[in-house]
Amino acid sequence: MKKYIILILLILFICLIYIFYLYKKIKSNEPYIVVYSEENIPIFVYNEPSKSFILEYNYEKISKKIFPINVPLLHKIHGLIIKYFYPEFLLEKLADEKKYQYQQFYPGFYLINCLKNLNCRFINTYSDVKIHSTINYFWTKKIQSIIQQELNYINKDDSIIGSVIVLEKEKNQNQNILRVITNNTQENYYDTFTKVRLAGSTLKPFLYALAFEKLSYNENTMIEDVPKKYYDEINHVLYMPKNHDNKYLGNITIKEALSNSRNIPAVEILYRLKKDTFYDFLYSLGIDHLKSKDHYNLSIALGTTGITQIQLSYLYSLLLNDGILKPITIGKIDDNLLYLDISHHLTTKKIQERVVFSKETINKINSILVDNDLRRISFGRRNFMDFNFPIIAKTGTSYNYRDSWIVGIVDHYLICVWVGKLKEVPMLGVSGINGAGRIFYQIVKFLKQNKSIEEKTFQDYKKPFTKSDAFTNRDTCEIEFPKNNQKIFLEPSKESNLIIKLKCFEVPFMLVLYNKEKEVFKNYFHHSETYVKIRDLKKGQYTLILKHKNETKISTFQIIE
Numbered sequence: 125m126k127k128y129i130i131l132i133l134l135i136l137f138i139c140l141i142y143i144f145y146l147y148k149k150i151k152s153n154e155p156y157i158v159v160y161s162e163e164n165i166p167i168f169v170y171n172e173p174s175k176s177f178i179l180e181y182n183y184e185k186i187s188k189k190i191f192p193i194n195v196p197l198l199h200k201i202h203g204l205i206i207k208y209f210y211p212e213f214l215l216e217k218l219a220d221e222k223k224y225q226y227q228q229f230y231p232g233f234y235l236i237n238c239l240k241n242l243n244c245r246f247i248n249t250y251s252d253v254k255i256h257s258t259i260n261y262f263w264t265k266k267i268q269s270i271i272q273q274e275l276n277y278i279n280k281d282d283s284i285i286g287s288v289i290v291l292e293k294e295k296n297q298n299q300n301i302l303r304v305i306t307n308n309t310q311e312n313y314y315d316t317f318t319k320v321r322l323a324g325s326t327l328k329p330f331l332y333a334l335a336f337e338k339l340s341y342n343e344n345t346m347i348e349d350v351p352k353k354y355y356d357e358i359n360h361v362l363y364m365p366k367n368h369d370n371k372y373l374g375n376i377t378i379k380e381a382l383s384n385s386r387n388i389p390a391v392e393i394l395y396r397l398k399k400d401t402f403y404d405f406l407y408s409l410g411i412d413h414l415k416s417k418d419h420y421n422l423s424i425a426l427g428t429t430g431i432t433q434i435q436l437s438y439l440y441s442l443l444l445n446d447g448i449l450k451p452i453t454i455g456k457i458d459d460n461l462l463y464l465d466i467s468h469h470l471t472t473k474k475i476q477e478r479v480v481f482s483k484e485t486i487n488k489i490n491s492i493l494v495d496n497d498l499r500r501i502s503f504g505r506r507n508f509m510d511f512n513f514p515i516i517a518k519t520g521t522s523y524n525y526r527d528s529w530i531v532g533i534v535d536h537y538l539i540c541v542w543v544g545k546l547k548e549v550p551m552l553g554v555s556g557i558n559g560a561g562r563i564f565y566q567i568v569k570f571l572k573q574n575k576s577i578e579e580k581t582f583q584d585y586k587k588p589f590t591k592s593d594a595f596t597n598r599d600t601c602e603i604e605f606p607k608n609n610q611k612i613f614l615e616p617s618k619e620s621n622l623i624i625k626l627k628c629f630e631v632p633f634m635l636v637l638y639n640k641e642k643e644v645f646k647n648y649f650h651h652s653e654t655y656v657k658i659r660d661l662k663k664g665q666y667t668l669i670l671k672h673k674n675e676t677k678i679s680t681f682q683i684i685e
Contacts, residue, residue, distance in 0.1 A: 157253045157254075157255070158253070158254050158255070159255045159257050159259075159455075160254070160255065160256050160257060161257060161259050161260065161261035161264075162257065162258055162259060162260050162261065162303075163260070163261050163262070164256070165261045167257070167259065167261055167264075183203035183204070183206045183207045184199045184200060184203040186203070186206050187199040187202040187203045187206060190202070253457065254457070255455050255456070255457050255462065256455050256456045256457075257302075257454055257455035257462075258301045258302050258303060258453060258454055258455050259302060259303065259304065259305065259454070259455075260303045260304060263290070263303060263304050264304050264305075264306050266570060267288050267290070267304055267306060267567060267570070268306055268308060270563060270566045270567060270570065271286040271287075271288060271306075271307070271308045271563055272308050273566075274286070274562040274563045274566060275308070275543070275563075277562065278551075278554055278558070278559060278562070283545050283546075283547075284543060284544065284545055284551055284554070284559075285307060285308055285309045285316065285543070285544065285545070285546065286307060286308055286541065286542070286543045286560070286563055287306070287307035287308075287309075287316035287317065287433055287541070287542045287543075288304055288305075288306055288307070288539070288540070288541050288542075288563065288567065289302070289304065289305050289317065289433055289434070289437045289538075289539075289540045290302075290303045290304035290305075290537060290538070290539050290540075290567070291303065291437060291441060291444070291452065291537070291538040291540075292536060292537055292538075293444050293445065293536040293537070293538070294453075295536065298450055298477060299450055299451055299452075299453045300441050300444070300445070300450055300451070300452045300453065300538070301452075301453055302452055302453065302454045302464065303537075305317060309546065316433060316542065317432065317433045317434050317468075318432050318433075318434060318468045319432060319433075320413050320430040320431065320432055321430060321431065321432070321433075321522065321526075321527045321542065321544060321548070322427055322428065322430055322431075322522030322523060322526060322527050323427030323428075323429065323430060323431040323436065323520055323522070323527075323529070324426070324427045324519075324520030324521045324522040324527060324529055324556060325385045325387075325390075325426065325427065325518070325519065325520040325521065325556070326427060326431070326436060326518055326519075326520035326529045326531060327406075327425075327427050327429075327431070327439075327520075328382060328385065328390050328425070328518070329382065329443070329489050329492075329493065329518055330405065330439060330442075331390060331393055331394060331397075331402060331425055332378060332381075332382050332390075332393060332489065332492075333481050333485050333486070333488075333489050334397055334401060334402065334405060335378070335393050335396070335397060336485045336488060336489075337481065337482065337485055338397060338401065339396060339397065341378060342378070342488065343377065343378050343379040343488050343491065343492055344377050344378070344379065345377065345378045346375050346376070346377060347375075347376065347377070347378055347381055347389045347392060347393070348374070348375055348376075348388075348389070348392065349367070349372050349373040349374060349375075349376050349381065349386050349388050349389050350372050350374060350388070350613060351364070351372065351388070351613055352364070352365070352388055352391070352392065354391070354395060354422055356421045356422075357421070358418060358419070358420075358421050359421070363391075363421055363422055363423070365387050365388050365391045365422070365423070365426070366387065366388070367386055367387050367388060368385065368387065368521065368555075369502070371621070372388070372612065372613045373386065373605065373623060373625075374605055374606060374607075374610060374612055375605065375607070376389070376605070376625075378393075378492075379491075379492045379495070379498060380498060380501070382489075382492050382493070383492050383493065383495055383498035383499045383501075383502075384498065384499060384501050384502040385502065385518075385519065387425075387426055390425040390426065391422050391423075391425045391426070393425070394422055394424070394425040395422060399417070399420065399421070399422060399424065400417055402424060402425070403417050403420065403424065403429070406429060409438070409439070409449065409466060409480070410465065410466040410467050411429075411431070411435050411466065412467055413430065413432075414429055427520060427522060428523075432468070433540055433542050434464065434466070434468055435466055436529070436531060436540055437452075437531070437538060437540045438452065438466045440518075440531045440533070440538055440540065441538060442480055442481060442486065443486055443489060443490055443493075443516060443533055444533055444536070444538050446483040446486050447479060447480055447481035447482055447483055447485060447486040448477055448478065448479055448480070449477065449478040449479075449480050450477050451463045451464075451465070451474070451475035451477070452464045452465075454470070457472065460472040461474075463475050490516050490533075493516045493517060493518055494514045494515065494516045494517075496509075496510055500655075501623060501655050503557055507557055507561070508530075508557055508558070508561035508562055508564060508565040509530075509532070509557070509561065509564075509565075511534075511568065513534075513572075514534075515532055515533070515534050515568065516532060516533040516534075517530060517531070517532035517533075517564070518530070518531055518532075519555070519556030519557050519560070519561060520556045521555040521556045524550040525550045525551045525552070525553060525554050525555065526544060526545075526548055526549065526550055526551070527542065527543075527544045528542070528543040528544060528551065528554050528555060528556050528558075528559030528560040528561075529541070529542055529543075529556050529560055530556050530557070530560040530561050530563075530564045532564055532568070534568055534571065534572075537571060539564055539567055539568070541560040541561075541563045541564045541567070542560060543559040543560045543563070601626070601627070601628040601633055601670060601672035601673075601675065601677065602626065602627045602628070602670075602677065603624070603625075603626060603668060603670050603677050603679045604625040604626060604627050605623075605624065605625035606622075606624070606668070606679055606681040607679060607681070608678070608679045608680055608681070609680060609681070610679075610681045610682075611681070611682050611684055612681055612682065612683050612684070613684060621657055621658065621659050621660065621661070622657070622658045622661050622683070623655055623656070623657050623658075624655065624656040624657075624658060624668065625655055626655070626656065626670070628649075628670075628672060632648055632649060633648075633649050633670060633671060633672040634646070634647070634648050634649070634670070634671040634672075635647055635649065635656060635668070635669070635670055635671075636668075636669045636671075637658060637666060637667070637668050637669075638666065638667045638668075638669070639661075639662075639664055639665070639666055640664070640665060644658075644661070644666075645658050661683055662683070663683045663684055664682070664683060665680070665681075665682050666680070666681055666682070666683065667679075667680050668680075668681070
């Protein structure tokens with residue numbers, strides 16, 4: 125018996141010597157960093173400058189590596205011991221299956237770089253660092269699968285990637301919480317969140333917000349959607365913006381221009397505001413990659429300044445927070461809150477709130493971007509922003525389909541999605557709505573199914589009251605577009621579609637269109653319609669007749685090239 129006890133003690137002594145030797149041999153002198161998810165799961169481990177990754181350990185396989193014998197029960201028990209008692213750096217060395225996915229958790233990516241550059245002032249680089257982040261691990265895994273699943277529909281050569289940020293507005297605190305920041309790229313050291321990409325139409329809401337405050341415009345202000353020329357002072361040529369569909373709607377309201385993402389009205393608004401006003405607005409928020417003012421022309425209304433995904437999420441948080449720019453919180457370090465600023469830096473220093481727009485201005489913008497009926501003109505009745513509950517959403521497509529964007533707000537969540545290629549080359553017809561929009565749609569469904577979204581109605585986003593709304597005669601039926609004797613440009617083809625704009629609150633009514641004496645369209649409407657699309661009209665003289673009760677309204681117009 126005494127011999128067995130001595131043998132056991134000898135084995136234990138040898139094991140202790142082995143573990144001590146192993147510990148001393150593999151322990152790194154580099155700072156040891158672990159980032160934990162909201163659920164307290166390690167999602168990022170770092171202790172070597174050349175290695176940075178998320179580890180998902182198979183504890184039974186590690187046990188088999190230590191004890192290469194086929195005893196399943198032993199490995200299950202030993203696996204539990206490894207899971208709860210082995211230090212992380214030892215697991216890292218013993219694990220065979222390592223998933224190099226550090227870029228899917230931006231906070232870890234940033235920590236690596238700031239440590240290398242010795243500018244992590246909030247970190248004591250001589251001691252271990254534990255960051256308890258606000259990132260939701262299970263949401264991240266689900267959204268990663270959504271990205272891949274939806275890109276399979278449009279990605280023929282696996283070169284298109286998607287990137288998602290989800291923020292949550294803390295109800296009882298003045299901060300935005302980072303819940304998801306992930307992508308599906310397999311490229312090591314590629315960061316989609318701080319890469320400057322063309323913004324497309326995503327900046328238009330803030331251009332119109334400036335017009336509301338500086339020009340005293342409102343959502344019902346009329347503006348022309350017709351071909352226009354502007355003198356480009358930089359290149360000394362004429363700048364002629366075009367709409368994405370190469371069509372023109374004539375006189376429309378600002379809410380129609382924004383909800384349908386018309387380019388020409390946006391450029392006209394910038395022309396009236398002055399280009400420097402919008403440039404100064406972006407720069408004042410902390411968007412510091414901008415070149416000099418002389419570098420840009422009026423095309424900055426269409427997003428040519430570029431934007432990063434983090435910066436765009438910050439901008440749209442203005443719509444979430446009644447015009448106040450609030451910091452994004454990503455976790456805690458040593459009981460101090462850790463913030464991500466608009467310049468992509470992490471800091472424990474409190475970021476001060478800023479009032480950028482009035483609550484009234486933001487309510488006007490939100491009432492436009494939440495309106496399903498308005499955006500159906502361009503996107504149709506079945507689109508990836510069309511839900512039976514309110515969604516504030518704006519898409520963006522950069523020049524030649526290089527970038528596909530959508531940013532949306534549902535209840536207290538902000539979702540920012542980007543789709544594109546790493547080499548910044550065109551995607552074949554992948555616009556904001558059918559690229560990033562697909563991913564956005566599935567994320568909203570996922571949040572809704574998980575009951576993270578509270579029930580709201582469209583009345584919560586009802587448009588601001590105006591005096592004209594109170595005195596609208598709901599018995600009348602009017603043709604708002606095209607006006608009588610109006611000339612309409614439909615470029616570039618000689619055949620195109622015309623959108624008729626009506627103000628009819630009561631049904632039924634009848635609409636008839638004649639080309640000279642030939643009837644080209646006739647329809648009876650038994651439900652209220654605001655917009656009616658008539659397809660394939662050739663250039664020529666037309667007469668539009670609207671019959672409602674005992675009234676007849678006539679508009680004669682001409683389609684020209």
